[in-house]
Amino acid sequence: MASIDLRSDTVTQPTDAMRRAMAAAVLGDDVFGEDPTVGRLEDLAAELTGKQAALFLPSGTMANLVSLLTHCGRGDEIILGDQAHIFYYEQGGSAQVGGIHPRTVPNQPNGTLDLEAVRHAIRPDDAHFPRTRLIALENTHNRCSGSPLPPAYLEQAAALAADYGLKIHVDGARIFNAAEALGVPVERLAATADSLSFCLSKGLSAPVGSLVCGDRDFITRARRQRKVLGGGMRQAGVLAAAGIVALETMTARLAEDHANARHLAQGLSDLPGIQLDPDGVQTNIVYINFAAAAPPAVEIVDRLNLEGVRVLATGPAQIRAVTHYGISGNDIARAVAAFQVVMKASGR
Numbered sequence: 001m002a003s004i005d006l007r008s009d010t011v012t013q014p015t016d017a018m019r020r021a022m023a024a025a026v027l028g029d030d031v032f033g034e035d036p037t038v039g040r041l042e043d044l045a046a047e048l049t050g051k052q053a054a055l056f057l058p059s060g061t062m063a064n065l066v067s068l069l070t071h072c073g074r075g076d077e078i079i080l081g082d083q084a085h086i087f088y089y090e091q092g093g094s095a096q097v098g099g100i101h102p103r104t105v106p107n108q109p110n111g112t113l114d115l116e117a118v119r120h121a122i123r124p125d126d127a128h129f130p131r132t133r134l135i136a137l138e139n140t141h142n143r144c145s146g147s148p149l150p151p152a153y154l155e156q157a158a159a160l161a162a163d164y165g166l167k168i169h170v171d172g173a174r175i176f177n178a179a180e181a182l183g184v185p186v187e188r189l190a191a192t193a194d195s196l197s198f199c200l201s202k203g204l205s206a207p208v209g210s211l212v213c214g215d216r217d218f219i220t221r222a223r224r225q226r227k228v229l230g231g232g233m234r235q236a237g238v239l240a241a242a243g244i245v246a247l248e249t250m251t252a253r254l255a256e257d258h259a260n261a262r263h264l265a266q267g268l269s270d271l272p273g274i275q276l277d278p279d280g281v282q283t284n285i286v287y288i289n290f291a292a293a294a295p296p297a298v299e300i301v302d303r304l305n306l307e308g309v310r311v312l313a314t315g316p317a318q319i320r321a322v323t324h325y326g327i328s329g330n331d332i333a334r335a336v337a338a339f340q341v342v343m344k345a346s347g348r
């Protein structure tokens with residue numbers, strides 16, 4: 001039997017409709033602005049997010065880096081969460097490539113930043129300090145239980161940013177999951193962002209690609225940054241075609257992934273040695289913490305693998321499971337059973 005792969009929603013394969021659209025895509029050289037399929041995807045992304053324009057990029061990491069390089073110059077500072085993907089998992093690219101200084105404030109368990117802490121982190125105009133330019137938020141928040149940031153919080157953050165003349169970037173890799181969980185259109189979550197990035201290649205199942213959305217001037221400048229990073233792609237319509245199908249057909253089913261994640265969390269929370277609050281699971285990401293006496297997370301991962309379930313160790317006593325297209329309710333039941341076997345065998 002094939003293993004149940006809950007390592008990430010990035011393992012999703014393109015749907016048959018995506019493969020057909022890729023095969024049939026009308027193409028051109030997108031660096032010359034001549035790929036009509038890329039153009040259609042960018043227009044669709046702009047429309048869905050309520051922004052003037054959008055830019056297609058190879059990855060979420062590049063989408064974030066391009067956004068930061070477009071907002072900030074060398075010696076500028078960005079305020080972001082200490083658990084932010086941009087801070088944690090992107091090699092410090094904005095510092096490495098752009099000379100942009102990161103200033104972290106602690107993420108709260110629900111993925112938000114305490115806005116008073118953000119206010120205190122904003123630098124006064126003084127030659128000793130970098131210049132604060134940007135606040136970066138993450139929605140849903142990957143390392144904070146996949147929590148969605150609601151519109152009311154985003155509006156408060158935007159009001160704070162406006163007080164100090166700062167911009168807001170939202171890393172919305174899973175913004176469609178946030179919209180689904182909150183029951184609001186993506187446009188509402190994008191409204192308070194000067195730039196928003198999102199991924200096609202996660203829960204939306206496209207093989208490759210991310211978008212950055214913003215106003216026309218921002219996207220024109222972002223296009224230059226994409227080019228210098230080597231992200232100008234030629235007949236990229238072959239990928240954009242899958243992205244269009246992703247946006248048209250794959251967002252409405254995300255509720256299924258959220259229900260599966262909730263069921264997984266409920267099933268696991270009953271097992272000995274596992275600490276997990278199912279109420280904290282609002283989207284498709286489940287973090288599982290182990291009691292002090294349990295074997296190391298990497299060992300549990302190996303044992304689960306032998307039982308046909310793949311997950312990621314995200315700490316010495318923590319693993320992550322992510323639900324996605326292709327994972328059924330039956331798979332969730334099998335995954336819970338595998339955990340049961342492994343936790344029992346580990347004697348706790």
Ligand SMILES: *Cc1c(COP(=O)(O)O)cnc(C)c1O
Pocket residue numbers: 058059060061062064085086138140141142171173174199201210
């Ligand atoms: C996956 C992810 C990214 C980066 O996307 P890649 O396409 O893997 O580079 C950025 N931010 C968040 C929150 C993510 O989960």
